[in-house]
Amino acid sequence: SQKIEQNSEALNIQEGKTATLTCNYTNYSPAYLQWYRQDPGRGPVFLLLIRENEKEKRKERLKVTFDTTLKQSLFHITASQPADSATYLCALLLGETDKLIFGTGTRLQVFP
Amino acid sequence: DADVTQTPRNRITKTGKRIMLECSQTKGHDRMYWYRQDPGLGLRLIYYSFDVKDINKGEISDGYSVSRQAQAKFSLSLESAIPNQTALYFCATSDIAGASGDTQYFGPGTRLTVL
Numbered sequence: 001s002q003k004i005e006q007n008s009e010a011l012n013i014q015e016g017k018t019a020t021l022t023c024n025y026t027n028y029s030p031a032y033l034q035w036y037r038q039d040p041g042r043g044p045v046f047l048l049l050i051r052e053n054e055k056e057k058r059k060e061r062l063k064v065t066f067d068t069t070l071k072q073s074l075f076h077i078t079a080s081q082p083a084d085s086a087t088y089l090c091a092l093l094l095g096e097t098d099k100l101i102f103g104t105g106t107r108l109q110v111f112p
Numbered sequence: 113d114a115d116v117t118q119t120p121r122n123r124i125t126k127t128g129k130r131i132m133l134e135c136s137q138t139k140g141h142d143r144m145y146w147y148r149q150d151p152g153l154g155l156r157l158i159y160y161s162f163d164v165k166d167i168n169k170g171e172i173s174d175g176y177s178v179s180r181q182a183q184a185k186f187s188l189s190l191e192s193a194i195p196n197q198t199a200l201y202f203c204a205t206s207d208i209a210g211a212s213g214d215t216q217y218f219g220p221g222t223r224l225t226v227l
Contacts, residue, residue, distance in 0.1 A: 008152070032214070034215065041200075041221065041223075042220060042221065043116075043202050043204075043218030043219055043220055043221050044155070044202075044216075044218050045218070046215045046216065046217070049215060089154070089155070093214050098162075098214060099157060099160065099170075100157075100214060100216060102147075102154050102155040102156075103154060104152060104153065104154035105154060
């Protein structure tokens with residue numbers, strides 16, 4: 001069956017450290033992989049997109065890697081801050097359907 | 113003003129009632145979507161529309177219907193609400209796929225409770 005897996009357990013890290021979140025998928029061949037941030041009670045907000053032929057993408061303190069052989073994406077936040085505390089969702093865009101499929105998200109808590 | 117707005121933001125209703133959730137956008141996007149979000153299940157697609165004359169079912173369309181009144185407006189209806197439709201509902205828009213990778217822009221959500 002097709003599925004997207006994100007660690008359902010919250011990730012707790014200390015301010016200043018690098019947070020690394022994982023997104024694994026099976027039986028998909030995504031054209032793109034996206035990461036969104038969601039705060040409690042609010043809609044997801046787009047952060048980064050990486051294409052199937054790209055290995056890595058950076059934006060300020062954020063870095064995303066995409067390994068289509070391992071079927072995995074890693075999302076890194078360097079020099080994390082308490083304001084980075086939120087739930088982070090990965091989403092796959094399937095080229096043949098033009099629809100996004102979302103993972104269930106991982107909650108990140110950055111403490112001072 | 114927000115690019116994607118949803119009304120109402122919160123709604124409590126009773127089983128069997130008809131409910132309409134409305135979504136408006138000022139981004140000029142052709143594509144619009146309705147999702148529901150439940151704890152532990154993530155975002156699930158209910159219906160989507162790639163232009164005014166195009167309506168498609170998502171993975172969980174049973175019990176729901178939609179109307180695309182204009183490029184900027186996309187409404188979701190629950191014809192006869194039931195308690196397991198209690199959830200957080202999101203509307204989203206996107207530009208055509210390609211360079212944008214179908215990046216989606218979400219509204220603030222509607223929290224619906226069916227008693």
